[in-house]
Amino acid sequence: MRNTKNLTAPGSAGHEARERIVRRKRSRMAVEEAIWGYAFIAPVVLGLALFYTLPSIASLGFSLTKWDGLSTPTFIGLQNFADLMKDEQFLRSLVNTLAFTFISVPLSVFLATLLAVLLNAPIKGRPVYRMLYFIPVVTMPIASGMVWRWLFNSEFGFLNYLLGLVHLPQPNWLFDDTLALLSIILVSVWSSIGYNAVILLAGLQGISSTYYEAASLDGASAVRKFFHITVPLLSPSLFFVLVISLINSLQVFDLIFIMFGKDQTMLDATRTVVFGVWESGFKYFNMGYASAQAWILSVFMLLMTALQMYLQKKWVHYE
Amino acid sequence: MKQRTGLRTCGLFVLIVLLALSGCSSRSSEGGSGKVTLNLALWDENLKDVIQKTVAAYEAKHPNVQVNVTYTPFADYWSKLRTSLAGKGGPDVFWMNGPNFYQYVNSGLLKDLQPLVERDKFPVDQYTETLVDMYTYDKHLYGVPYFQDVIGLFYNKELFDRKKLPYPDETWTWDDMKAAAEKLTDKENGIYGMVAPAANQDGYYNFIHQAGGYMISEDKTKSGFDLPETKQALTWVKQAMDAGISPTAQQQLETEPMQLFGSGKAAMLPGISVKAAQLHELLGDKLAVAPLPAGKQKATIVHGLSWAMNKKTAHEQEAWELIQELTGEAGNKLVADSGFSIPAYKGTEGGWLRSLPSLNLQVFVDSLKFGVPYPISKSTIEWQDVETKEIQKAFMGKTTIDEAADKTARRMNEILAKEREG
Structure with missing residues (x-):
């Protein structure tokens, strides 16, 4: 805003008139600015309303039919x-989804943090490593699902071939009730770790080196520096990664669909909520039942995110 | 001035958005100059040549009609068809399969072809009866059969020769198959004597009928899974897996039986006729085929596709003539000549039989004599999921055949009861 206030002496008639003009001018400017603002967000707002909000409300309605x-x-x-x-x-499916989420998210975030710290260290060929770890993220889940399915094959798979070489038991990774979920968790962690690491890496690079220098002068160990400088200052990034991963994990579908549900009937051990939504909606065409499942999942997500928002006050430090 | 540009830009944005949105809903109507446009929908692009030729022949006879063909991959075909039909649009003529047929008829989406059949004396008896029955509802035909597939027993001649065993033939029974499979199994080289399929269409559906049981009663009210005959058939499959002469259900889930057989790791594979070409590519002249061995009786599952008409089509006569062109003798001959599958019009299969000269494909055509229809009802897909899951569990040894079959029957009967409520 331009500073036009002190052009005339306060109290004079001229001042009042001018003030009025200025105010009108300002409000006109505000209106114009608002119009521009609305014009720019109009496509997004309309799009969201038409393709997101309205269908969501409609699906709530359908869930009662x-x-x-x-x-x-x-x-x-x-x-x-x-x-x-x-x-x-x-x-x-609800139990499976929760189990999947509560194992894969902490595991992925923990490993991604370690990875980010390592990739932030001055090592040779750092850009190459950074790229390598990011490759799973840019690979289509369909493609990686297919490849992993082969790697996991109990008879002809590479994984069991390696285990066979060192005379370890060769389990049935995909069709053993307890192992199946762990196998998916493994693939999911593998594919999400790169994305999380990149976000955390950016967070790490935002931490000023002066903190570490000061800590070194005080004789702090590397572990201590990690827990007392890195973790607190990284906490906003960690928080973001946690919220996003949690939501993504609760929606797990494509990977499981490709590895288990595409050509054959989904077994109970690997069924997730979103798979159930898809099955009820687009296999049996039972839209009401599918919408109800989707809403239960949404409420779950909402609660979890709210809980995280509440807990963030306790551990996230914003500078 | 500035203000006005602001407003104008704003208006422009709204206009663009509105235009973009209206673009989605504009529906193609009849092309100008009184030309009739027919929309044809199917999923298999392997038939592109055949469809193209048939459409060309049709358009030559009907210069005022233009046919638009749309191929949608199978995975999206049904949801797309459904939503377009629900939106009072959709193709005029489209592919229909057994599992979906009842649902579409019951929802009133298909045109009753019976009046047209009677008016034009359409030769229904020229088509495989099993398929005509499949697409007949309440004595009215709703889809004209196009092509069909049946199950036969593929075998690997080389593996039989190696053990100096006679090839399977039409006299074989379950016992013959098992006895041969025991001799053919070569654990050292990882070769299985047979594949006892964990899948339904290639596997236990056939055996259930051969044992004298059934999957669903003819009036679609009762499951046949708790019949002793059905359990006997399922037990036969399980025994072959347990005896190690067939890959287990788990192995079959992981590695498609077709891949095992195609790479010479199994000597016999009950398989669907459309797989003949693919298996021939893998095994070449080593591949041969025989009828499925008999249980108490002979039986093979027949399924096939038909062409159905949109109930709300604006051009009934043109659409009906297009269906006749597609399924008529000439149209079906084209299907046969392409080697795609067995045409449903009797006597046109010559081209298909010649498509793989080293293979006696006549076996499949002969098997049609003891064909039984693929089991369907309104909610086929729903009870089939229950069924495959339960039966697979039993094959994997997580439950007994008895438990699995009884549970399938119970759940299936519940679903069938719900079906009748509407």
Whole structure:
């Protein structure tokens, strides 16, 4: 804003008139600026409203109906939700999704932090390493899912071939009930670690070296420096990575679909909530039931994110 | 001045957005100058040549009609078809398969072809009965069969020769197959005598009928999975896996049986006729085929696709003539000559039989005599998921065949009951 206030002596008639003009001018400017602002966000807002908000509200409505996507929906109240609470498959998928999330997210973030610290250290060929670790992120989940499926093959897979060389047991990675989820976690961590590491790396580079120099002068050890300088100053990035990973993990679908559900019936051990949404919606065309599942998942995500937002006050330090 | 540009830009933005949105909903209508446009939809691009030739022949006879063909990959085909039909649009003529047929008929999306069949004396008896039955609902035909597939027993001649064993033939029973498989199994070299499929269409659906059981009663009200005959068939499969003469269900989940057989790691594979070309590419002249061995009786699962018409088509007569062109003798001959699959029009299969000269494909055509239809009802896809999951669990040894079959029957009966409620 331009400073036009002290051009005339306060209290004079001329001042008042001018003040009014200035105010009008300013408000006109504000209006113009607002119009520009709205014009620029209009496409996004309209897009979001049309393709996000409205469908979300509609799906909340559909969750209270029985609808096959063709005929007119019939209102059935909370029947879908009541059915879901009794649906063994759904409950199992919820457990699977939560187990997947609570193992893979901490693991991925922990490893990504280590990786970021290493990639931040002055080592030879650093750009090459950074690129290598980022490759899984730019690989399509479809492609990596297919390749991992082969690596995991219990008879002809590379993993079991290696285990066989050193005479270790060769488990059935994908179709053993307990191992299956761990195998997916492994692939998921592998594919998400690069993205998380890059975010954390950027956070690390924002930490001024003076802190470390001061700490060194005081004789702090590397471990101490890590926990008392790196972690607190990295906490905003860590927080971001945690929130995003959590949401992504709760939505896990493509990887599992490619590795298990594409050509064959999904087994209970690897079923996730989003897979259930897809199955009910686009295989059985039971849109109401699918919407209900999607909303339960959304509420879960909302609660978790709210919890994280609340907890952030306790551990995230903003400079 | 500045203000006005601001407003104008703002207006421009809104206009662009509106234009972009309206672009989505504009629907193609009839092309100008009174020309009729028919939309044709299917999923398999391998048939592109055949469809192109048929459409050209049709357009030559109907100069006022233009046919637009759309291929949508199978994975998206059904959701796309469904949403477009629900939006009162959609193709005029499209592919229909068994598992989806009842749902579409029941939702009133398909044109009843019976009046047209009767009016034009359309030769329904020229088509494989099993398929005509499949696409008939309440004695009315809703889809004209196009081509079909049946299950036969593929075998690897080289592996039989190595053990100096006679090849399978039409006299074989389950016991013959098992006995041969035991001799053919070569654990040292990782060769299985047979594949007892964990899958349904290539595997236990056939055996269930051969044992005298069924998957679903004819009136679509009852599951046949708890029948003793059904359990006997399932047990037969499980025993072959347990005996080590067939890869286990787990192995089959991980590595497709076709890949095992195609790389010479299994001597016999019950398989669908459309796989003949692909297997021939892998095994060449080593590949041969015989009818499926018999249980208590002979049986093979027949499935096939048909052409159906959109109930809301604006050009019924043109669409009906297009269906006749596609499924008629000439159209079906083109399908056969392309080597794609067995045409549904009787007597046109010559081209298909010649497509792989080293293979006696006549076996498949002969098998049609004891063909049984692929099991379908309105919610096929739903109960099939329950079924495959339970049966696979049993094959993997996580439950017994008895438990799995009973549970399948129970769940399936629930789904079928819900179906009747509508």
